[in-house]
Amino acid sequence: SGTEGGTGSGEAARVLHRVFGYDTFRGEQQEIIEHVVGGGDALVLMPTGGGKSLCYQIPALVRPGVGVVVSPLIALMQDQVDALRALGVRAGFLNSTQFADERRETERAFLAGELDLLYLAPERLRTEATMRLLDQAKVSLFAIDEAHCVAQWGHDFRPDYLALSALHERWPDVPRIALTATATEATHAEIAKRLRLEDARHFVASFDRPNIQYRIDAKQDPKKQLLRLLREEHAGDAGIVYCLSRASVERTAEFLVREGIDAVPYHAGLDSGTRARNQSRFLREDGLVVVATIAFGMGIDKPDVRFVAHLDLPKSVEGYYQETGRAGRDGLPATAWLAYGLQDVVQQRKMIDTSEGDEAHRRRLATHLEAMLSLCETVACRRVRLLDYFGQHGAEPCGNCDTCLSPPETWDATVPAQKLLSTVVRLQRERRQKFGAGQLIDILMGRKTAKVIRFDHDRLSVFGIGADLSEVQWRGVVRQLLSQGLLAVEGEFGSLVLTDASAEVLGQRREVLLRREAERAKAPSGKAAA
Ligand code: ADP
Numbered sequence: 036s037g038t039e040g041g042t043g044s045g046e047a048a049r050v051l052h053r054v055f056g057y058d059t060f061r062g063e064q065q066e067i068i069e070h071v072v073g074g075g076d077a078l079v080l081m082p083t084g085g086g087k088s089l090c091y092q093i094p095a096l097v098r099p100g101v102g103v104v105v106s107p108l109i110a111l112m113q114d115q116v117d118a119l120r121a122l123g124v125r126a127g128f129l130n131s132t133q134f135a136d137e138r139r140e141t142e143r144a145f146l147a148g149e150l151d152l153l154y155l156a157p158e159r160l161r162t163e164a165t166m167r168l169l170d171q172a173k174v175s176l177f178a179i180d181e182a183h184c185v186a187q188w189g190h191d192f193r194p195d196y197l198a199l200s201a202l203h204e205r206w207p208d209v210p211r212i213a214l215t216a217t218a219t220e221a222t223h224a225e226i227a228k229r230l231r232l233e234d235a236r237h238f239v240a241s242f243d244r245p246n247i248q249y250r251i252d253a254k255q256d257p258k259k260q261l262l263r264l265l266r267e268e269h270a271g272d273a274g275i276v277y278c279l280s281r282a283s284v285e286r287t288a289e290f291l292v293r294e295g296i297d298a299v300p301y302h303a304g305l306d307s308g309t310r311a312r313n314q315s316r317f318l319r320e321d322g323l324v325v326v327a328t329i330a331f332g333m334g335i336d337k338p339d340v341r342f343v344a345h346l347d348l349p350k351s352v353e354g355y356y357q358e359t360g361r362a363g364r365d366g367l368p369a370t371a372w373l374a375y376g377l378q379d380v381v382q383q384r385k386m387i388d389t390s391e392g393d394e395a396h397r398r399r400l401a402t403h404l405e406a407m408l409s410l411c412e413t414v415a416c417r418r419v420r421l422l423d424y425f426g427q428h429g430a431e432p433c434g435n436c437d438t439c440l441s442p443p444e445t446w447d448a449t450v451p452a453q454k455l456l457s458t459v460v461r462l463q464r465e466r467r468q469k470f471g472a473g474q475l476i477d478i479l480m481g482r483k484t485a486k487v488i489r490f491d492h493d494r495l496s497v498f499g500i501g502a503d504l505s506e507v508q509w510r511g512v513v514r515q516l517l518s519q520g521l522l523a524v525e526g527e528f529g530s531l532v533l534t535d536a537s538a539e540v541l542g543q544r545r546e547v548l549l550r551r552e553a554e555r556a557k558a559p560s561g562k563a564a565a
């Protein structure tokens with residue numbers, strides 16, 4: 036009733052001040068909290084840094100009983116619980132990293148009604164023992180964090196999450212709140228269905244982060260490009276540089292240190308002491324750069340990260356959005372910069388082809404990669420494309436991304452595309468050969484390399500027909516044809532092969548418009564473009 040709502044809201048505001056020390060709710064927090072305090076189910080989509088935690092922590096403190104939080108981020112549970120305890124909240128966690136006596140003590144506290152919040156790893160909820168434990172005390176709510184993990188079409192699917200649909204059957208009267216920072220419309224719908232949240236109210240915050248300047252450059256000399264970004268635009272700023280592999284994390288961090296930049300590496304292969312030290316330096320210090328694999332950043336809350344740079348292509352738009360979202364949480368200008376090249380596409384295709392899992396899984400990965408590539412190659416506003424992807428349609432061009440600031444020129448690449456595709460045809464049909472991008476470009480440019488001579492490729496009629504374009508331009512053509520599905524990569528050597536759509540180009544039925552490659556990537560802002 037209205038009176039209860041009023042009381043709940045007054046109580047929630049008091050908890051916000053007294054426990055968390057904040058003056059006002061942010062965005063839709065108050066509405067979400069009142070809804071859950073009142074016993075309603077909720078599905079919350081809010082970008083990273085939006086303030087999701089309070090949406091379940093405050094209801095857990097206001098409602099009688101223990102709030103049970105399901106989270107896949109086991110490594111962070113200790114930190115989350117410590118942070119809550121420092122505020123005087125009675126919190127505990129149960130996961131597989133614990134000693135048996137710690138677990139028993141948490142269970143005892145739970146049963147004795149000495150906890151406000153209990154964090155659980157999802158695999159716990161598959162065991163009947165945990166279910167029985169939860170039966171023996173009063174649960175005030177279930178919070179399902181990182182709820183996109185339940186979606187098989189998402190980029191972060193965890194089978195353990197499927198078992199969470201049972202919560203509703205076993206405890207129909209306990210409100211549930213599912214939260215995620217990454218959800219396309221399809222994932223959003225799948226979360227609601229799989230978690231049986233049919234009657235939940237949906238709270239969808241805007242995914243726009245207007246202070247982040249999105250920029251995607253062709254990869255040429257990535258370390259140099261990165262160094263230019265750091266020196267010319269972000270000298271002395273804290274930031275994160277993401278690389279795909281541990282080895283490239285190490286190499287890049289060493290490179291930056293040699294160039295006089297205060298940088299440390301972070302990846303799962305480092306010992307836990309070094310990891311903890313580098314992470315806490317990043318949080319405490321002003322201008323540290325962390326070079327990391329995507330293992331870094333989950334749950335890290337540093338408001339003044341001024342840039343996030345990607346030296347390798349993220350595997351999905353969701354991942355890209357989540358990682359870049361760690362920049363500029365304080366609302367001040369921040370840069371999200373990504374360098375990507377042909378090699379990224381080839382490498383990721385290869386990883387998908389050789390990945391474990393069934394055909395449907397590989398198709399899913401390929402779909403995610405294609406969406407990421409189309410964001411990279413778009414000639415439209417990056418932000419408009421991102422928001423579209425997350426279901427927010429009809430945004431106006433932002434004026435603060437690379438394509439808005441310096442609109443890419445397009446060029447008609449139909450003829451070069453035909454030359455390239457007919458070279459693939461020649462090799463495939465006449466000689467039953469398949470080659471990677473390097474050999475094809477050598478043939479087109481008319482280079483008599485040892486490998487060209489060994490395979491007699493200088494005798495092909497197409498040899499040298501592409502001498503009018505530079506190597507960079509050819510690599511751009513190949514990359515963009517791949518991203519448009521007009522060419523495909525296959526096998527462990529990254530061979531280029533035709534697709535069904537290739538025929539349309541070869542048969543003059545389709546024009547190919549491409550982004551013009553900058554011979555040298557430039558900063559699009561008014562700042563020194565050197
Ligand atoms: P998310 O889980 O959505 O990424 P968090 O819950 O970690 O975001 O919140 C991000 C930051 O914002 C945290 O430092 C949090 O304390 C702070 N915050 C959340 N709500 C408020 C609020 N109402 N007022 C001030 N700060 C807030």
Ligand code: ZN
Nearest residue numbers: 416433436439
């Ligand atoms: Zn824009």
